[in-house]
Amino acid sequence: MADEDTLFPEELQLSVEERLEAEALIVDVHGFEGPLDLLLMLSRTQKVDLRRISVYELARQYLTFVERAKELRIELAADYLVMAAWLAYLKSRLLLPPDPEEEGPSGEELAAHLAFQLERLQAMRDAAARLMGRDQLGRDFFARGQGEDVQRIKTVTYTANLLDLMQGYARIRTKDEFRPFVMDRDSVFTMEEALERMRGLIGFTGSWTDMLSYLPDGWHSDPVKRRSATAATFAASLQLVKEGKMEIRQTESFAPIQLRTRPEDH
Amino acid sequence: MDEYQSHISEEDHPRRRQSDSLFDAPPMAEQERMVEAVLFASADPVTIRDLEARMPHGCNPGEAMEYLRKRYEGRGVRVVQVGEAWALRTAPDLGFLMQKETVETKKLSRAAIETLAIIAYHQPVTRAEIEEIRGVSVSRGTIDQLLEMEWIRFGRRKMTPGRPVTFVVTPVFLDHFGLESARDLPGLKELRAAGLLENRPPPGAFPIGQGDSEDERRDEEQAELFED
């Protein structure tokens, strides 16, 4: 669909063959907003009031279009194929004399509804064009350009619009999704925490005390927590020894590790 | 107020008419000045109720507005009605002088324009109904954009299964397109007479969209919105 002429073949006097050719050129479906849009465009070739359109002819054109698309290996979206199947069905219903046994709407009823849909869509497009063709505020006519700078009473009012409100609500109700990634630290006792804790306690321990007694409350029983707290407390102890604030000893391998405050006068 | 009954096309009408009582409302000429000043100062349309709240007790801003509207007829600035409110706007034929003031509005996509038209003509309308008319799904952001421009807002929910929200157009929309009310939409009557604003249920199953048969209720709701 390189130019307008191929898009709107009705503007040329075309033989049936030429018209088919032209249709082959419009199989680029990207230009269309779905099957109904395409049908509306095809219907223009009939050059009649949409109310008197031949749905049978339209169905034929559409099916030709889909065939061409297949030949050209153009992938059609599912809704185009659904429409094709339905139009093929409609075409057969329109060809056959109505079967009094058969349930459901007649081919004519289905065709009339399709014609109605096309006419309604066209009407909305015309209405949209007329609407946009109207004089518009800020383009053709204008509001007061200059605010009045009267400032006798200054009251502050707070305002918000519906979008703010809805987005605010959405933010709260979905905030879990926005939670930044953090490690799950429920069972981790950090060295910083241990240091903090011990700095507050070492002043009270003049004699050798088991390091494990420095573990915080609630970190003794759960093995995972106990391991983390022990490691942190041990690392913190070494730090304090290095700072010259404590002494540390262990009588033998796996024996309890003991701590005491370093005497001031040594 | 007799001088007003005749007409106000004259330049000089008695402005300061002595009131009978100490607490009488100001003379109509003064009320007209007040309405003019308030309308003038506000970029946004002003309702009669708002004027009543501001003007001295006993004023009749509706009547004053009528005089003011007549006074501005044919001038470079006009008094226009926007829904329930009133505003001063420049005459459209002078738009060519105002290039400097023109704000380049974000260009609306064809989908957005069609969606807007469908909402305006079919309101209150659900998203599903818009999709049925257009034959395609309404893309993300289209509704969002129209909401953000404050051209559409949420209407009341449909009383159908799922209670879907509906969309209607706003006074900002009316103001933008110079419409007094939604019933002044161009071609509305013709479209309605042609049955093109109906939500006709498809006979049997139809692949595009899905109509709900609630035409009657819809018409009632539309009648409210488009009523005279």
Add this chain to the structure above:
Amino acid sequence: MDEYQSHISEEDHPRRRQSDSLFDAPPMAEQERMVEAVLFASADPVTIRDLEARMPHGCNPGEAMEYLRKRYEGRGVRVVQVGEAWALRTAPDLGFLMQKETVETKKLSRAAIETLAIIAYHQPVTRAEIEEIRGVSVSRGTIDQLLEMEWIRFGRRKMTPGRPVTFVVTPVFLDHFGLESARDLPGLKELRAAGLLENRPPPGAFPIGQGDSEDERRDEEQAELFED
């Protein structure tokens, strides 16, 4: 055009010269309309030179301005000179009407918006419930602010221990947000469909304000609050 002759007779009227030119300038009445529209729509005062540049060739904006100034004498709006430029201003004696115009509007804080949203979607709701949903405590000032704005009010007390007070939104709130009832607030699913919400719900998350049962319960309680 005779009114122009008579009106400013003392002035030298150069209009006759227009006919000399090949392209006639618009009549003075039309020029006056143009000046009026430009003055009205311009964000800043307008100079005669600026008007000359905008108006059709051969116009005399200085003269048109003089007519316009006379026309607005004694009215609610006046033509005033600001330095070298001209502007339309409301008459100073009507300033008292404009007091409302000076109201300063500020965006509501995020905390207030969230609190308001929770009240709107969950009403009637207690303060403790608001805090539970927001995950942080609600400051007294926030509630007070919303109460003062008359966007929320106290609802009936909960029949739970301590009989805590609840909060509900008011008709003022509905009016401000252009809603017919709080039920017309779109649900999260609709927000997402409208593109207002990017993310998907976390797997296994409880249905957010959307579940039918919750909706129904809400409706029952709300039925007392908002009848339509």
